[in-house]
Amino acid sequence: MQEEFLHHIWQFQRLDICSLRTTQGDELQIVKPGSYLKSSGPDFFNAQLIIGNQKWAGNIEVHTKSSDWYLHNHQEDDNYNNVILHVVWENDVDVFRKDNSIIPVLELSQFISKELLFKYSKLKQQKSWISCENDIQNISEFVLKNWQERLYFERLEKKSEGIQQMLEFAKNDWEAVFFCFLAKNFGLNINGDVFFQMAKSIPFEIIRKEGFNSENLEALFYGSLNMLTSNHEDTYCKDLYFHWEYIKQKYNLEIAIHRQVEFFKLRPDNFPTIRLAQLARLYSLYQNLFSKVIEASTIDELYGLFAVSVNNYWEYHYQFDKLSPKKKKTLSKSFIDLIIINTIVPFKFLYDRTLGKDTFEDCIEIIEEIKPEKNVVIEKFKAVGVKSENAFQTQSLLHLKKVYCNLGKCLNCSIGIELLKN
Numbered sequence: 001m002q003e004e005f006l007h008h009i010w011q012f013q014r015l016d017i018c019s020l021r022t023t024q025g026d027e028l029q030i031v032k033p034g035s036y037l038k039s040s041g042p043d044f045f046n047a048q049l050i051i052g053n054q055k056w057a058g059n060i061e062v063h064t065k066s067s068d069w070y071l072h073n074h075q076e077d078d079n080y081n082n083v084i085l086h087v088v089w090e091n092d093v094d095v096f097r098k099d100n101s102i103i104p105v106l107e108l109s110q111f112i113s114k115e116l117l118f119k120y121s122k123l124k125q126q127k128s129w130i131s132c133e134n135d136i137q138n139i140s141e142f143v144l145k146n147w148q149e150r151l152y153f154e155r156l157e158k159k160s161e162g163i164q165q166m167l168e169f170a171k172n173d174w175e176a177v178f179f180c181f182l183a184k185n186f187g188l189n190i191n192g193d194v195f196f197q198m199a200k201s202i203p204f205e206i207i208r209k210e211g212f213n214s215e216n217l218e219a220l221f222y223g224s225l226n227m228l229t230s231n232h233e234d235t236y237c238k239d240l241y242f243h244w245e246y247i248k249q250k251y252n253l254e255i256a257i258h259r260q261v262e263f264f265k266l267r268p269d270n271f272p273t274i275r276l277a278q279l280a281r282l283y284s285l286y287q288n289l290f291s292k293v294i295e296a297s298t299i300d301e302l303y304g305l306f307a308v309s310v311n312n313y314w315e316y317h318y319q320f321d322k323l324s325p326k327k328k329k330t331l332s333k334s335f336i337d338l339i340i341i342n343t344i345v346p347f348k349f350l351y352d353r354t355l356g357k358d359t360f361e362d363c364i365e366i367i368e369e370i371k372p373e374k375n376v377v378i379e380k381f382k383a384v385g386v387k388s389e390n391a392f393q394t395q396s397l398l399h400l401k402k403v404y405c406n407l408g409k410c411l412n413c414s415i416g417i418e419l420l421k422n
Helices: 003-012 114-124 141-169 174-186 188-201 204-210 214-224 235-250 272-285 289-295 299-305 333-354 361-368 376-383 391-405 414-421
Strands: 028-032 044-051 054-065 083-090 105-107 317-319
Touching: 003 054, 003 083, 003 414, 044 083, 114 414, 141 174, 141 333, 141 361, 141 391, 141 414, 174 188, 174 204, 174 272, 174 289, 174 333, 188 214, 188 272, 204 214, 214 235, 214 272, 272 317, 289 299, 289 333, 299 333, 333 361, 333 391, 361 391, 376 391
Parallel strands: 054 083, 083 105
Antiparallel strands: 028 044, 044 054
């Protein structure tokens, strides 16, 4: 018997509350089960009980066996002095307070239905993918939708943590921090980290000063990543190299990134040369890009903002000095969708929160306009009966799988709780 299941039973009062008695034989009435705070100290705070004819107010501690009290050294911790009831599955030893009075015990195994135990064992049985894969399609649309909304905001909270930390370091320069995270997402999974380090290594004031010319920004980006040499054959590449040498001396810069960018396993349109050229063009058009993003109220405005291409050289090249058939390399709608999902919406979410906004309907409206993502996780959810119509739903499912399903947190999940309740 797992302790988390006992927490679930007590929290949601899934027991025969009409005939409860302590192991000492006293009648037990639960006035308030207490608050489940999941912090250090007792499991449930500020509970109210009537034991016998005496009303008690205090905390509740839950264990599989009563002897776990001593196993966890609670007898040495003053935080447990106010425990008024010890809730256990098996009472194998008496537990005493510091004044030698015995702590009343409720042995749950005497008051739980076999049906609930069967449902729990069925939920926890090993499945081929997730624990509820055979039953999740039976969950009501109302429960699933409300849970997905909470999951999505949990995901936004998690993404905003890194942004918040960097804002504190950057003295709340939103434009500078936005540039770093945008650069990371331009690098995708393969080059995201190295692009992020590149962006962090460049003082954003230099971006502001050099942003009038996209070639200067290209030279700055390529040079910072050690992608330029004096041996280039094409005139454009040689010019970039000389621009970089000038900018490097002008601002006393050094190559801080020694890890090489990757081309392997990338489609040509995602080559780091192309993505950096597009990023440079974007910041040559908008040095105040973050402000423009915040002002945008519709997804069409965002699509228009990011509708940038590359200069003439990169229309004929994917790599330095290697000619290729001409192609107009604009940011595709699917790529902009990734930027909106992974950068723009988390920044909007955090920015709105700093302004004290309680609702984030604009974030939901934007993300719901984006088509559902396509990946293995989403396809498997579809196979077990959970279909997605937009990116809001796919993002919530990705968070569900990673944070709850993969870690077996069925009893912290609204779906798992609903399956046990039905």
